[in-house]
Amino acid sequence: MKEIIIAGFGGQGVMLMGQVLAGAGMIEGKEVSWLPSYGPEMRGGTANCHVIVSEERIGSPFVSSPDVVVAMNLPSMDKFAPQLKEGGLLIINSSLIDDEPERKDIRVIKIPANELAAEVGSDRAANMVALGAIIEKVKIVEVDSIISSLKKNLPERHHKLIPLNEEALKRGMEAARE
Amino acid sequence: MAEKILMKGNEAIAEAGIKAGCRYFFGYPITPQNELPAYMARRLPMEDGVFLQAESEVAAINMVYGAAGAGARVMTSSSSPGISLKQEGISYMAGSELPGVIVNIIRGGPGLGGIQPAQSDYLQATKGGGHGDYRLLVLAPQSVQEAVDLTLEAFDLADKYRNPVMILGDGMIGQMMEPVEFKKEISPEDLPKKEWATVGNKGRKPNVINSLSLQAEKLEELNLRLQKKYVQMKEEEVRVETIKTEDADYAIVAFGSMARIALSAVERAREEGIKVGLIRPISLFPYPEQVVGKVAEQVKFLLTVEMSCGQMVEDVRLSANGRCPVYFYGRSGGVVPTSQEIYEQLMELVRGEKE
Structure with a gap:
């Protein structure tokens, strides 16, 4: 079982990232849950979602000590890095975060998500770059499942953006591998 | 078997209502259940149903009363403060022996409270809420799939007992997404006719739907009949x-x-x-x-x-x-x-x- 918190500011597409990930797990027949933060904290502050992908029945959908935290901006790192399990994985969007995490008992990878996304055509695909980094580092779902899930989650009118998103995913995977 | 889809609890409950043959929804917005009426607003017209955003929760529950009286499968949803406003109508429904499904996606209280998940409406849901000696059948799902299954069942139970049924969830159940499948679907035409409904009395004696009974003995009779239903629920509906x-x-x-x-x-x-x-x-x-x-x-x-x-x-x-x-x-x-x-x-x- 992997418990993941994905966080950023409103508009970075963190909710969609979580939904695509959970959807990919479902396509593979796994147990999944997606729980969003909702309410006033979504304006201005951090938006986040809790995603669990598991082989077994999921207990709490609320993640209090995640295996993986994806921080798309600094407030998200400050808020969620302290909750990581010992030895957990912190994925930092280094396009927007210059600070170093304080904890030394976790694994950290830095992905310049906005820059890599801009290189493939739109920095709005930064969320897909980060998603690529997740699935590269934590082998929970296959990339093909992510792409199928993306097609289900994106409205028809945005389907022309799928090739760009696929490219962004791959860039994220490559960056995480290095 | 139906394909699994990833759905938010609120939306899944709404779809389950439609699959149970519900074509009438009356509500008033409140977080954290807004996706439920929003989904109904989109979906019900496709099924030739009626979605109506009422001017208040009080109006919404009385519209539910009316549709139920006319024999329709009908639903409303709200969250804690809105459910408090609906209590009068719920008591009237119980007193008039009308079926209906009421969804409460609980948020923190008392008063206007907050919008985050809570379970602090347990006593309101199970011990009355409104006035008088009545009970609701109250079902509490723990997952989106169970919310679907219990909503499908809730409509059958409401009709079986001619009593309102409450689906008691919380902000977490409403907001989270999980894979779900809809195991059955009933068309309103295939539902058994309700002989007691007020649908026009040509060729028979009029049916009366009312909770006013000024003769004490008559009202006691109603109460004893209601109590019999609650005993039967205790025997047959424990989950x-x-x-x-x-x-x-x-x-x-x-x-x-x-x-x-x-x-x-x-x-x-x-x-x-x-x-x-x-x-x-x-x-x-x-x-x-x-x-x-x-x-x-x-x-x-x-x-x-x-x-x-x-x-x-x-x-x-x-x-x-x-x-x-x-x-x-x-x-x-x-x-x-x-x-x-x-x-x-x-x-x-x-x-x-x-x-």
């Missing part, structure tokens, strides 16, 4: 899940999404060799008194965990009836207890027991 209680020395009692979080604590304690079980009431009225009572005979204590300051714990104590100590742990106002917190509470009590 409960027990996990690892067979050999348990201790047990946690929790419902809805809280039960899932508690289960994580139970599993962790089991890994440490502590024999803990979980009792998860699914029907909150009728309450699974006998199951709780039976486990109470066997365990050293029961720990009730709720997202409130302690409401269901009263029913746990009544069910245990002195057979074992009943402890309580809860957080309120929209704070969700973590499995770690529950685990620590449990272990502290276990240590206390051993001393």
Whole structure:
């Protein structure tokens, strides 16, 4: 079982990232849950979602000590890095975060998500770059499942953006591998 | 079997209503259940149904009363403060013996409260809420799939008993997404006719739907008839899940999404060799008194965990009836207890027991 918190500011597409990930797990027949933060904290502050992908029945959908935290901006790192399990994985969007995490008992990878996304055509695909980094580092779902899930989650009118998103995913995977 | 889809609890409950043959929805917006009416607003016109955003919750529940009186499967939803406003209409529905499904996606209270998940409407849902000697059948799902299954069932139960049924969820159930499948679908045309409904009396005596009864003896007759229904519910509609209680020395009692979080604590304690079980009431009225009572005979204590300051714990104590100590742990106002917190509470009590 992997418990993941994905966080950023409103508009970075963190909710969609979580939904695509959970959807990919479902396509593979796994147990999944997606729980969003909702309410006033979504304006201005951090938006986040809790995603669990598991082989077994999921207990709490609320993640209090995640295996993986994806921080798309600094407030998200400050808020969620302290909750990581010992030895957990912190994925930092280094396009927007210059600070170093304080904890030394976790694994950290830095992905310049906005820059890599801009290189493939739109920095709005930064969320897909980060998603690529997740699935590269934590082998929970296959990339093909992510792409199928993306097609289900994106409205028809945005389907022309799928090739760009696929490219962004791959860039994220490559960056995480290095 | 139907394909699994990833859906938000609120939307899944709405779709389940449609699959149960519900074509009428009356509501008024409030967080954290807004996706439910929003979904109905989109979907019901496709099914030749009626979605109506009323001018208030009071109006909405009275529209539900009207549609139910005309024999339709009908639904409304709200969250805590809105459900409080609906109580008068709910009592009238119970008094007039009208079926209907009411969804409460609880948020923290009292008053306008907050918008985060809570379970602090337990007493309101199970002990009346409105005035008079009536009960709702109250079902509390712990997952999006169960919310779907219970909503499908709720419409059948409402018709079976001619009584309102409440689906009691919380902000977590409403907002989270999980894979779901819809195991059945009924068209309104295929539902049995309701002989009591007020649909025009050509060729027969008029049907009357009313909760006013100025003759005390007549009103008592109604009350006794209602009580018979509640006894029948207690005999036929108790729903409960027990996990690892067979050999348990201790047990946690929790419902809805809280039960899932508690289960994580139970599993962790089991890994440490502590024999803990979980009792998860699914029907909150009728309450699974006998199951709780039976486990109470066997365990050293029961720990009730709720997202409130302690409401269901009263029913746990009544069910245990002195057979074992009943402890309580809860957080309120929209704070969700973590499995770690529950685990620590449990272990502290276990240590206390051993001393």
